[in-house]
Structures are given as structure tokens and as C-alpha cells.
Amino acid sequence: MLSAPADRPQAAATERYTGGSAVRVPILTVSDLSVAYASRRGDVCAVENVSFELAAGEFLGIVGESGCGKSTLLFAVAQLLVPPARITGGSVAFKGTDLIALSERDLAPLRWKEISVVMQSAMNALNPVKTIGAQFADAMRAHGVTARQEIADRSAEVLAMVGIDREHLRSYPHQLSGGMRQRSMIAMALLFTPDLVIMDEPTSALDVVAQRSLMVQIKELQQQLGFAIIFVTHDMSLVSHFSDRLMVMYAGQVAELGATRVVFDAPQHPYSAGLLDAFPSIRGPKVALTGIPGSPPDLAHPPDGCRFAPRCPQVQDQCRQRPVELYNVDDVQVRCLLRGNGVVQGD
């Protein structure tokens, strides 16, 4: 495989995964990360004090409604924020190096090779006037691979990994179906076998059948190549089978973070529970659902206490009084007073 650039941090070498089985060493540590958008009314804090760790080969799902800060968080981790957004605090340590402190020049060798990003809309992310092959070649040349044969071979190889014939290297994006475009984006992200792949709703433009086949494909590739994934989606049920851990975001904060199975089986935060109850089921008896009434708060003027309080079915007086911190409850982090100080014991 392609060798690491010389200016890579030393720590990296000791933390490489071995084959398919993931070594549980964090490759990414996000601490107290905050992001604000500058606006005429002052800063709007879109991501507030988010911390999490990601082990090599781990699959972290991040779910939340539009405007909850999940995409902003992703862009902050990948150092892709553009003004008016800026990181106002915290650190993003990738294999021991704080990415926030790095200059664009130092970041460039890490991009694609170590961290790659799959954007939401493949139609917009791919260049419509260049063939898929030309775009693959572009990315490889930018990272120092110039031998034609090597580019052609590697391009065909990654395309084959996602189940697309090499013939399509000569296709333009419009000649591919939505599913194939999205898969070729993923192939492109894998050109250099990165250790971390960040995905921003890659399946949201697809219908259920294509969605499922893409998710299965992503999971298979992950098992095969051992990269870690941060997968952002608004559809909680989508990641239920695929992610190791699940982070539920609400209004810029972590509402709940824990093992996917645990969060699904026994959601601690009323918001997670509400999200889970918002899906009509395809099996079992038909029950009337209510969803979660109301809409998320305006982040320019967040509520004083718990940000979910205005929509919460279990709200108490003290929820409105002061901000709620994250509590550790049985290996799950949850931002809810009801779970934290024993006002009401969990049922």
C-alpha cells in the first residue's frame, strides 16, 4: 500500500490496526469541541462541548434532526469549516495530533490518505464534466501518485470493491444511477485506505432498497479494510444494525451516547425515546404514534435549562432552571436530569 508521508506524527505507526480485527485504541479523540456561526445577532453556538473517542475500526453513528449540529460537528472534525463557522474551543486529536492546530499545508497530506469524507449529495460532490476515472486520478495525483498504470489499477480496484465495473471509470456522473454515484464516492474515499472515513448522510438521497444495499456494502468494506467510520444521519433506524456506538445530538449538544444496541433497547433520554417511537413499524400491531410535538429551539436563543425541556413529555420544574450536564448511567452518557440526580428513577 501507499507509504505514509514523512511528516506524519510518530504515534501513528504503533496504532495501526491488524487485519480485520480492530484494536481498541482511540485514533480520534474529540474533547470539548465547540463551533459557533458568527451572525449579526452575535455568535450562534451550533456545537457545544462535544467530546467522544473513536477506536480504530469503530463505527460511530451520529443522529439528530436538521439543525442539531451533526453536520457542523462532522465538518469541524474534518477541519472543513468555512466562515462564518469557526471552532471556538476544544480539540480534535487524530492519532495524537491536534488537527485544529495544523495549518492547511500540514493537513493536506492527512486528507484522503488518513481521513476521507463522503459528502451527502454525490450529484453535487462529483464534477459533472469529468469522468469518474479522471476524478479518481485527480485525487491520487494530488497525493503524489503519478504513475498512470498505478492510478488505473487502483481506481479499478476500489471501484470493484463497491461492486462497480471498471468500465464506469470512463462514465460521467450523470450516466450513473444515484446509488452508483454514491458508491463511487465511497470508492473514491477509499483510494488510499484511510483509517477514518467520515460520512455525511451518504444514503439520504436513495430509496430503501438502495439504502440498505449501500449500508451492507459499507459495513462489509469496513470489516475487510478495518477503517473507522463516523456516520451522520437523521434516520436512526438506518444505523441500528451497523454502528457500534450511537450518539444522539439535540440542539448542538450530545443528548445520549452509548452502545447502539443499548440505546435502542433502553433509550435513557426522552428525546432518543421519542425518536425511536417516531418510526411506524412494519411488523407487529399497528399503534397510533405521536412523534415529538414542537420543533427544535432557535440556537441563537437556546432555552435556559435543558434544551429539550419545551418538547419533553417528562419535563420537571428544575429542568428549566439550569443547563443539564452529561451523566454517566451504566456506560451510557445521557444529558437528562431525570437520569442524573435521581429525581425520578428510570423505569
Add this chain to the structure above:
Amino acid sequence: MTDLRHLADEPLLRTDGLTKHFRIGGGLKRKSLHAVDDVSIEIGEHEIVALAGESGSGKSTIARLLARIYQPTGGEIYFGGKPLSGLKSRADTLAYRSDVPMVFQDPFSSINPVFKISHGVLRSLKLHRPSLSAAEREAEARRVFEIVGLSPAADIMNRYPHELSGGQRQRVGFAQALAMRPKLILADEPVSMLDVSIRIGLLNLMQQLRDEQGVSILYITHDIASARYVADRLIVMYAGQIAESGPVEEVLAAPRHPYTQLLLSAVPDPKAELTLGADTDRGEPPRVINPAPGCRFRFRCPLAIDDCHHQTPKLLPLSPGHDAACLVAQSGAEVKAF
């Protein structure tokens, strides 16, 4: 408005062999894309019918044919027993459009951002119900806004679209449709752009409109679970044709067409264990260009027999009210593809 009372046997809306082909390419390479082929559906009064299928299956084309945005290549649409090809005058067309309005998928681009929320409703009232005075129009607008759950209506009506959330905007879409006192609302993926937590509210609203306002709804979706939640009947489309149709619970409990089974297997079920690779289908729906006879699903179907390659299956009843277009199912064999 059309008076339907003397046509008691006739469903509210019925299509007979509805077909839409698009010409693609030019000159000697001209081909025809079969977006909708020979589709016959019925929508009764006070009924929500879900039309489900993958992207490209022709479900939105059907909605546009019913909304008279497209003219059919073949077949006929009967509304209250009267063929739509007979609508010649502007007055007739306007009357049909107010009976059968459409709610669009994207609530962010379907409302004009420079006008107040009330604008669309008041304009359509002026056009479709010219007998109302300005004050009556205002009152009517308030009434429909309250019905769709946008209250206080007077306050919401004076806001601009950017001040509303996606869910509220989609309710505005339904309010606009409702203002025309419709009989059938064509809802083209009305919740697919909305957040999960507010989708249910819109689905509940659709049921409420059926139960309290007596309208029928054609609910177009790729989300089978929401179709089950809201609809009375389900029509599954594949590659421009109907694969299966019937009462929603019956179709989902005992799907007879392999494609319906595939769709069902793809629905994420958080409660179930994942079986990787066991039932994964990597195929894609075909673009149907100058098709030869044969079942259009045969390339993805694990059960395809020889006949499927030369004979186009007809949509035939397998039990009362439950139809499927599958030669294997029609032969009486058990169908368990996915």
C-alpha cells in the same frame, strides 16, 4: 364541482390502462422510455391509497398524470366516472384541479418565499372559488390553517415561509390543497424531506383529513412503513408497472410478489438482528427503454422461470382485492424470494 351522487358505483378516480412514454434521444437513435405502462388503479372516497416503489418506478409520473401536468400517451383517467380527455374548457380544467390538488415533496421550494404564508391560499381561493368575498376568503383561509394544525392561524398567516419549520411548511401545503374543498389530494412524498420526529404528525394529519374532512389521498412514498401506518390500500410499483396491490395489512402480511418481499426486507427494523449478506440485493431498477416482453423484475428475481423472460405478467387477483403481477405466484406456487 362535479356532482358524484348519481354515479354511486363509480369510484372517485379510476385509471384504465394509463400509459406514459417519454421520447429520449433524437434522429435515428430516438427511443421511448416507458415511465408508466398500462396502469389501472382505483381510488375510492374517504380512502388513503399508498403508491410505493423505488425511485424511477413511475410513481411520481402517475401523480403528475393525475394532476394533468403530463398528458398520457395512452389510457384514460376517469374522475367521478367522467373521462378527463373530455375536459376541454378552462372552467372544467379549473374545477378538476380544485377537486384534485397536489401537495409537493419539498416544502422549502414549493412556497414562494417573498409572500406571506396566506398568499398561496388566498390566491387559490380567488381563482377556484370566485364567489367568495375578500372577508370570506380570509375566514376560509383561517379555517383551513386551523384544520391542518397551524394555530393561531391569524398569526401564522402573517408570517413568511422562512419563519416556519419544514413540518409547518408542509402543513401549509395541505392547507392550500384543502382550501379548494378537494375530493382527492395527490401527495407526492410529502414527508420524505421532513425530520423523523415530525413526520408522524403529518401522517396523522393525513388520516385526520380523511376521517374528518372526507377527502381521499393518494400517498406516494418509498417508505413502506409509513404507508402501512397511514394507508388503507397499497399499490406497489416496479419499473412503470403495478407489481402488487391490495389492502395494506394483507399485502404486507402476505406479500405475493418477489419485489414487494424485497422492499419489505429492506426496511430497517431496529428490533431485529442483522443478517449480513444473506438477503442483500445489489440490483437496481431498470430504466425501461423500448422493452421486450417479459417480467421487468426477472433480472433481480431469484425465482424467475423461463416464462418470465418472454411473457409480461398481468396483474391478476390472487385473492379478493389482492392482485399481483407475478407468473410464479399466479401458478399457485409459494413465493418466498427475500
